[in-house]
Amino acid sequence: MDDKFSDEVLGRARVKNNEKLASFYDDLKNYSTGALWEVANDIEPWEPAAPSVPYHWSYEVTRKHVVQSIDLVTPEEAARRVVYFSNPGALDKSACVGWLYSGIQGMKPGERAPAHAHSSSALRFIIEGKGAYTVVDHHKVPLGGNDFVITPNGVWHDHGIAEDGEISIWQDGLDIPLAKAMDASFYSLHPEGYQPIDFPIGDLPTIYGAPGLLPVNHNWDKPYSPMFKYPWDKTYEALKGLEQMTDGCEFDGIIMRYTNPINGGHVMSTMGAHMQLLRGGEHTKAHRHTGSIVYHVAKGQGYSVIGGKKFEWKEHDVFVVPSWVWHEHCNTNSKDDACLFSFNDLPTIEKMNFYREEAYTENGGHQEIVA
Numbered sequence: 272m273d274d275k276f277s278d279e280v281l282g283r284a285r286v287k288n289n290e291k292l293a294s295f296y297d298d299l300k301n302y303s304t305g306a307l308w309e310v311a312n313d314i315e316p317w318e319p320a321a322p323s324v325p326y327h328w329s330y331e332v333t334r335k336h337v338v339q340s341i342d343l344v345t346p347e348e349a350a351r352r353v354v355y356f357s358n359p360g361a362l363d364k365s366a367c368v369g370w371l372y373s374g375i376q377g378m379k380p381g382e383r384a385p386a387h388a389h390s391s392s393a394l395r396f397i398i399e400g401k402g403a404y405t406v407v408d409h410h411k412v413p414l415g416g417n418d419f420v421i422t423p424n425g426v427w428h429d430h431g432i433a434e435d436g437e438i439s440i441w442q443d444g445l446d447i448p449l450a451k452a453m454d455a456s457f458y459s460l461h462p463e464g465y466q467p468i469d470f471p472i473g474d475l476p477t478i479y480g481a482p483g484l485l486p487v488n489h490n491w492d493k494p495y496s497p498m499f500k501y502p503w504d505k506t507y508e509a510l511k512g513l514e515q516m517t518d519g520c521e522f523d524g525i526i527m528r529y530t531n532p533i534n535g536g537h538v539m540s541t542m543g544a545h546m547q548l549l550r551g552g553e554h555t556k557a558h559r560h561t562g563s564i565v566y567h568v569a570k571g572q573g574y575s576v577i578g579g580k581k582f583e584w585k586e587h588d589v590f591v592v593p594s595w596v597w598h599e600h601c602n603t604n605s606k607d608d609a610c611l612f613s614f615n616d617l618p619t620i621e622k623m624n625f626y627r628e629e630a631y632t633e634n635g636g637h638q639e640i641v642a
């Protein structure tokens with residue numbers, strides 16, 4: 272072990288066990304207590320040691336399972352047909368990585384899922400289909416490929432596909448494991464089954480989505496973005512513009528954060544999201560930071576090295592970076608850009624003052640690939 276992390280030092284727990292101590296520990300157990308030094312080094316590691324592991328899921332495989340799932344059960348039986356990502360290091364939490372949940376949801380034309388609300392915040396990244404919509408807080412939001420949509424905590428939401436639509440598939444992201452870990456989860460069903468739509472279709476992105484402009488006397492005072500949908504065409508256009516004007520970030524290429532236009536903050540209280548563009552052939556330098564990240568390949572192909580392991584990816588694959596694990600990305604197509612959508616728990620990490628970041632300085636900023 273790295274000397275820096277030796278526990279055989281003053282200030283760390285280094286009590287050797289003996290018979291007297293063993294019977295003392297047994298006695299404590301009888302009173303539902305314990306000796307801190309028995310667990311101290313484990314509960315307070317020198318640095319984060321995420322149980323979640325870096326992982327990659329192929330869309331080709333998951334898509335097949337999602338399409339099977341929508342024939343196997345109805346929305347009336349299952350409420351939602353989702354194949355969720357289960358991180359092998361966090362099987363007990365139904366987590367994709369850290370305290371974040373994610374899965375791929377499918378629906379058929381003419382289907383509707385009942386309206387509900389929960390303590391967890393949710394987001395969607397749309398993959399494929401036609402005629403899909405979500406209703407968020409009585410606003411109907413039509414969904415297109417690579418659109419990013421939020422359903423903040425406590426807000427009614429339901430989804431459906433028009434009768435003349437096509438099978439539609441999207442990725443869900445929620446902070447379900449976090450809300451559950453904090454014993455703060457509530458779940459409600461809408462009294463009318465489905466929400467009445469009370470506003471013109473697409474109103475909020477029109478009202479709040481003009482560049483650098485807000486309506487005078489707007490009265491948005493909710494703790495989340497009024498932009499329920501961030502459409503792909505405008506997002507990609509913004510990245511291409513930034514690419515023309517800057518060199519980008521050495522760790523992430525051309526990267527932009529989805530923001531709440533009212534205050535420039537994260538889109539929701541607990542989860543944030545980014546879209547990044549890797550220029551043709553670009554290979555970023557490695558860094559690590561606290562907070563968990565779930566990536567969705569919006570465009571192109573390449574690989575990421577995460578914790579020294581290489582994960583190849585192509586369109587609509589999902590991969591994850593656990594907290595404090597080194598990661599770098601490479602677009603293997605020299606002729607076209609690649610785009611990575613990602614969501615994270617950074618708003619939570621930042622509010623707790625837990626954010627830390629470090630650059631990988633050895634080997635020109637690139638990790639040695641160990642597997």
Ligand code: 1HN
Pocket residue numbers: 351353372376387389393428430443445447
């Ligand atoms: C949920 O409400 C949705 O609204 C999707 O489509 C996935 C996973 C766990 C808990 C609630 C949805 C979910 C979820």
